[in-house]
Amino acid sequence: MLKRILGLGRAQARTVSIESTGLSFPVGPGETVLEAALRAGIAFPNKCRSGACGTCRCTLREGRVREKVDTSYVLGADDLQRGQILACQSLACTDLRLAVEGLQPQQRIPAPRATEGEIIAMRPLTADILEIRLRLQSPMPYLAGQYAELARKGIPGARQYSFARGSGDGHAVSEPCFFVRHVPGGRFTAWLHHQAVVGDCLSVQGPYGDFWLRDAMRPMLCVAGGSGMAPLRAMLEDAAERQVERDVLFCFGARTEADLYCLDDMKLLASRWRGRFRFLPVLSEEPAESDWQGRRGMVTAEMMSELKDPAGMDAYLCGPPPMVDDGIARLKAAGMAEARIRFDRFLDASHQPSAQAVP
Amino acid sequence: MLKYLRFTWMPALIALGTVAQFMGGWWLWSGLAVGIVLGLVLDNIAGDDLSEPTYRYPWFLNLCLFMTLPLLWAAAVGYAWHLSSDDLLGIGTAITAATGYDALAAKAATGPLHLLGGALSVGFVFASAGTVIAHELIHRTWSPVSLITGRWMLALTADASFAIEHVYGHHRNVATRSDPATARRGESGWHFVVRSTVMSYLGAWKLERERLLRRGHNVWSWRNRVLRGNAMTLLYLAFFYWAAGWIGALAFIAIALYGKAFLEFVNYMEHYGIVRVPGEPVEPRHSWNTNRRISSIFLFNLTRHSNHHAEDDRPFWELRPYPEAPTLPYGYLPMIVLGALPPLWHRIMTPKVKEWDRLYARESERALIREANLASGMPAFLEEETAHSASAPARTAAGEH
Ligand SMILES: Cc1cc2nc3c(=O)[nH]c(=O)nc-3n(C[C@H](O)[C@H](O)[C@H](O)COP(=O)(O)OP(=O)(O)OC[C@H]3O[C@@H](n4cnc5c(N)ncnc54)[C@H](O)[C@@H]3O)c2cc1C
Numbered sequence: 001m002l003k004r005i006l007g008l009g010r011a012q013a014r015t016v017s018i019e020s021t022g023l024s025f026p027v028g029p030g031e032t033v034l035e036a037a038l039r040a041g042i043a044f045p046n047k048c049r050s051g052a053c054g055t056c057r058c059t060l061r062e063g064r065v066r067e068k069v070d071t072s073y074v075l076g077a078d079d080l081q082r083g084q085i086l087a088c089q090s091l092a093c094t095d096l097r098l099a100v101e102g103l104q105p106q107q108r109i110p111a112p113r114a115t116e117g118e119i120i121a122m123r124p125l126t127a128d129i130l131e132i133r134l135r136l137q138s139p140m141p142y143l144a145g146q147y148a149e150l151a152r153k154g155i156p157g158a159r160q161y162s163f164a165r166g167s168g169d170g171h172a173v174s175e176p177c178f179f180v181r182h183v184p185g186g187r188f189t190a191w192l193h194h195q196a197v198v199g200d201c202l203s204v205q206g207p208y209g210d211f212w213l214r215d216a217m218r219p220m221l222c223v224a225g226g227s228g229m230a231p232l233r234a235m236l237e238d239a240a241e242r243q244v245e246r247d248v249l250f251c252f253g254a255r256t257e258a259d260l261y262c263l264d265d266m267k268l269l270a271s272r273w274r275g276r277f278r279f280l281p282v283l284s285e286e287p288a289e290s291d292w293q294g295r296r297g298m299v300t301a302e303m304m305s306e307l308k309d310p311a312g313m314d315a316y317l318c319g320p321p322p323m324v325d326d327g328i329a330r331l332k333a334a335g336m337a338e339a340r341i342r343f344d345r346f347l348d349a350s351h352q353p354s355a356q357a358v359p
Numbered sequence: 360m361l362k363y364l365r366f367t368w369m370p371a372l373i374a375l376g377t378v379a380q381f382m383g384g385w386w387l388w389s390g391l392a393v394g395i396v397l398g399l400v401l402d403n404i405a406g407d408d409l410s411e412p413t414y415r416y417p418w419f420l421n422l423c424l425f426m427t428l429p430l431l432w433a434a435a436v437g438y439a440w441h442l443s444s445d446d447l448l449g450i451g452t453a454i455t456a457a458t459g460y461d462a463l464a465a466k467a468a469t470g471p472l473h474l475l476g477g478a479l480s481v482g483f484v485f486a487s488a489g490t491v492i493a494h495e496l497i498h499r500t501w502s503p504v505s506l507i508t509g510r511w512m513l514a515l516t517a518d519a520s521f522a523i524e525h526v527y528g529h530h531r532n533v534a535t536r537s538d539p540a541t542a543r544r545g546e547s548g549w550h551f552v553v554r555s556t557v558m559s560y561l562g563a564w565k566l567e568r569e570r571l572l573r574r575g576h577n578v579w580s581w582r583n584r585v586l587r588g589n590a591m592t593l594l595y596l597a598f599f600y601w602a603a604g605w606i607g608a609l610a611f612i613a614i615a616l617y618g619k620a621f622l623e624f625v626n627y628m629e630h631y632g633i634v635r636v637p638g639e640p641v642e643p644r645h646s647w648n649t650n651r652r653i654s655s656i657f658l659f660n661l662t663r664h665s666n667h668h669a670e671d672d673r674p675f676w677e678l679r680p681y682p683e684a685p686t687l688p689y690g691y692l693p694m695i696v697l698g699a700l701p702p703l704w705h706r707i708m709t710p711k712v713k714e715w716d717r718l719y720a721r722e723s724e725r726a727l728i729r730e731a732n733l734a735s736g737m738p739a740f741l742e743e744e745t746a747h748s749a750s751a752p753a754r755t756a757a758g759e760h
Contacts, residue, residue, distance in 0.1 A: 049672035068501035270683035271644035
């Protein structure tokens with residue numbers, strides 16, 4: 001008591017460990033367990049942070065906390081008996097050991113597999129981008145941002161296409177969607193755009209790639225061009241579902257206003273997103289006399305004027321290789337560390353074979 | 360500097376209104392008149408405020424909140440002084456002594472019609488400043504000073520239990536059937552005001568009762584915050600009775616109920632017709648938002664409601680405008696007026712709700728939308744369902760969003 005009055009021993013940081021996850025983090029004086037967990041980049045479940053919703057409830061296995069509010073509006077008599085606390089209102093008096101439901105130790109990366117898929121729907125999104133939906137013989141789990149390899153009998157080789165919708169964080173999906181841009185002179189995309197009909201079959205392998213969202217608290221910069229929208233939309237959809245709270249700036253490059261798509265999806269995402277969500281379309285070839293009010297120019301150049309603190313962000317770039325490369329160069333020049341930049345280049349046979357080895 | 364000033368307007372105007380009240384006569388209408396000019400006229404022409412300033416001295420903004428309670432008390436005492444048959448607390452004499460202005464003559468010149476304006480003005484201030492600022496304060500569950508200040512403000516509109524039901528009930532259940540403060544499709548404003556008032560009070564009682572039982576306390580004790588809230592309102596009532604007898608007591612009851620109705624009309628607009636699957640997260644799209652400048656400045660960003668419900672613990676100055684969120688067609692006061700005029704309300708809001716269904720709803724919410732449409736009893740919503748079932752099979756294209 002005397003110690004507390006004199007403020008002795010208060011400056012001491014405590015350690016919180018979370019049972020069967022291997023996670024632990026320091027909590028400073030005056031800081032709640034939840035604040036400390038979020039600061040450490042842990043996706044601790046939470047919502048209202050005022051002790052009203054009960055989302056951050058967890059079980060205190062060891063140690064002692066002081067709670068800032070009366071938690072019995074939220075926690076039942078049994079819960080209280082079992083040592084449940086609300087992380088958002090708990091200050092650590094000692095080191096703590098907690099059990100937290102719904103906190104995964106680490107994201108599992110699904111193993112690739114092979115299956116067959118039947119085209120069940122096709123829908124043009126723009127003049128040269130087609131959305132296709134497949135029904136897979138055996139559902140495929142993937143992380144949003146990954147891609148699958150599609151192949152058609154009679155066309156040599158397989159092509160990579162990023163999953164365009166979320167998977168609910170790695171669940172098996174039986175009807176995946178892809179955005180496929182028609183590449184002039186391209187064999188597979190020519191077939192798909194001009195000849196394929198609903199009911200045609202493709203072989204599907206996957207998932208592949210490591211372009212998925214890394215847990216962190218930093219604001220995110222997303223940059224896409226053309227069909228590069230697909231993996232980012234998938235990623236952001238899953239992140240919205242998980243209630244990720246990071247600020248997002250999503251810069252999307254297209255040629256003309258007619259090449260913009262998914263605008264309603266972006267609006268919906270923004271209306272679901274817990275942090276700030278800004279979608280910034282940039283047009284490179286919009287006729288000067290059109291009534292387009294938004295940005296014009298190269299998306300990678302335009303995005304730079306929007307970044308206040310590139311070094312404090314994470315970047316996710318995806319789309320045509322020249323756009324991705326230019327974006328990376330600019331971000332590095334502005335001080336963004338290489339490890340903070342994730343990307344997928346949509347390479348095809350016209351690009352150097354050596355470059356194709358590393359997607 | 361300006362960014363600090365914007366939140367001093369409200370307390371400044373309450374202070375001015377109180378001074379005006381002591382000037383007697385038609386001045387008693389000034390609170391309501393200024394409110395109408397600001398809220399109905401200026402708000403419609405002053406455009407949107409999308410700014411997101413950062414504040415280095417949030418204590419100043421907190422000061423604006425806390426100092427409103429004594430200002431509201433001053434307004435209440437001033438009105439009670441007009442109602443009282445003699446010079447209540449010697450206020451009139453004191454004013455004359457200090458300023459030379461003959462306050463007692465002003466009081467004598469104040470008739471029943473003026474007093475009506477006074478009641479409408481004071482109640483308007485209790486609602487627009489009292490309930491709004493109290494709302495901000497009672498979200499700070501971890502701060503006893505904020506809670507008690509907020510509850511004393513709410514008690515002016517007989518609503519201290521709002522501090523319980525709103526935080527532990529409304530915010531958890533918003534946009535579901537179990538939330539009394541979410542208006543249903545087709546429900547008229549007046550029906551809602553009564554339903555929400557009664558059910559919210561009962562909700563608060565239930566929450567409080569459970570809390571006390573869990574802690575092993577007696578429900579009928581001084582620990583019961585609903586009972587304590589009632590006592591706070593009774594204290595105000597007793598003051599008015601002491602000041603002006605039965606007339607005073609009746610006037611206070613009328614003002615309190617009228618102020619409370621404002622709060623409920625605000626609830627009415629904030630989530631009208633929106634649905635959410637119980638248990639799924641509350642997202643910005645589950646509230647009606649507006650960024651009208653005057654509304655935002657005077658209501659301490661309550662208007663940025665999408666962000667408020669998605670992140671309950673954000674202080675008002677950190678709330679973000681969310682221009683992408685579902686947006687009300689007008690600012691707060693026009694929406695309150697529309698709410699009180701059901702035919703107009705439905706003409707304007709039915710298409711908005713349908714737009715919400717189209718742009719903002721998710722697959723998991725379709726069944727609830729259908730239920731809500733069928734339960735609305737309004738042809739405009741019912742027709743949606745008959746039309747839908749006919750076209751449903753055609754909507755299996757690649758992007759069923
Ligand atoms: C990781 C990854 C993800 C991807 N995700 C997507 C996606 O989501 N959406 C999307 O639309 N695309 C995506 N792509 C690109 C996609 O995989 C295909 O490369 C693209 O669709 C072209 O396929 P195609 O069969 O039509 O063209 P191809 O027949 O492969 O030809 C492509 C181009 O190369 C030229 N070409 C062919 N052979 C040669 C040669 N020997 N030498 C020089 N030039 C040649 C052709 O004329 C044509 O212009 C992704 C690529 C990668 C690597």
